[in-house]
Amino acid sequence: MAPDQDSAAGSLYRKVAADLREAITSGSFGDAGRLPAEGALAEQYGVSRGTVRQALALLRADGLVTSRRGTRRVVLGSARVQSFSELLSFTHWARSMGEEPGGRLESMVRRPADAAEREHLRLEPGTEVYAMLRLRTLSGTPVMVERTVYPPRVGELVAQLPPDAVSHTEPLREHGILFSDADHTIDVVGANADDARLLGCRRGSPLLREKRRTTDPTGTPVEWSQDRYLPGTVAFSIHNSLASSALSRHAREND
């Protein structure tokens, strides 16, 4: 597989960003070293300074470099996984770690949406949804219980997939369902009877919960999911900075 599928695709500034990312990760500028000036990079890559700045904005958002007026940029950390697709797709994430992802479909039913689901998926009263319950494994060991609710248009496609399909997002993409934006909420919850049975833990034992709503490029919700992870298997990591940030901490709301 091409490793640059996402990173160096298409635009010039992405190519420059991918190249700089590589250079930083391989330590070309030292650990806390300074990057060349924007002008120098522009000349080096044969692009305008604006393009270099677009590339550097990507690296800054990923927390690879600092940026402040008056000084060269400084290398902050190195190597961050490409995040969006890995956050959306358990399969993609697992493979990027060299693990073998698996999934066992527990149930898939079509039923009327409740109030909360209508709210999250922005559906009219009376609309039906497809509710899925799935156990996800990493190289054979159970790590997560996934409860996903799909609107009709998406659910119909998912329901037709073979029950042992590992990835759902990949086939969906081929049917024109695009995942573009997602909101995630992370907290702790106790295992209920189903969780305990599937994950092999005790009822009430703590699980890391991720609630997620995904929309397509037009803003239409395509997925509303609740994933519950066994502690010790995963953690979530975020970088934020004064310049840009995509994270917020907030009081718990009602489910």
Next chain:
Amino acid sequence: MAPDQDSAAGSLYRKVAADLREAITSGSFGDAGRLPAEGALAEQYGVSRGTVRQALALLRADGLVTSRRGTRRVVLGSARVQSFSELLSFTHWARSMGEEPGGRLESMVRRPADAAEREHLRLEPGTEVYAMLRLRTLSGTPVMVERTVYPPRVGELVAQLPPDAVSHTEPLREHGILFSDADHTIDVVGANADDARLLGCRRGSPLLREKRRTTDPTGTPVEWSQDRYLPGTVAFSIHNSLASSALSRHAREND
């Protein structure tokens, strides 16, 4: 207090962004409505299209609007708290929710840094650090145990603060210690004896843990902290998109 302290400060594109954010939140464009074209906004605000694009990039990163070539931007959600300072400062966050933040200093000691601390704070072997243990409350009720390790330069200042000081980040800012970038890792951990005693829960009961390393604009670490929250008091929420993102999920590493 000026509510636009961060949002509309200084640059033109931030003012435009703040204005658009306000318009979106107040529903001027409808719930899933479409924004005016970039050109129209540029004319309306009397700025160039590039400046409008900078403003819209902020909104896109916050998940307020989509953006895709060929169509007008679409309103996604509305109203997201300003995230960076609220994520760094418990005090700031609490106040933005209308709660009264409190803190009780349990201990503050100066001691040699262990290997992990030297790694996180990028210190030379033999350097001493200031280790703090603090119970944080929201309107009187305990919600979080904070364990923070400071490098000497910062710790000396913190140690001089009165023990009942609610906010530490604000006085630090006045002494020239600037918080600029932070890496966060979120997972679940069981309460140890200290946690249980301070938070009033049982030993081993699940806590939401946030590990955080903060650096100043030069990339020098200024803080390494482990916060443990009682479940049900907080959750972390993140937005990410294909266009830009600051989040990644990864396998748990050793502490």
Next chain:
DNA sequence: CGACGGAAGTTGGCTGGCCAACTTGGCCGC
């Protein structure tokens, strides 16, 4: 020897312009 000041270097911000890629809607032909 230390403090102050200024010059050079660097990033932030903004403008104006151009073309390409893509979406949408309407028109036209079948």
Next chain:
DNA sequence: GCGGCCAAGTTGGCCAGCCAACTTCCGTCG
């Protein structure tokens, strides 16, 4: 009536240039 084609509208991307704000460093002066 239906489907396909085309044009207008819109965002993505790139360039060249200019000035302001800020940092750093060095030389000078006390």
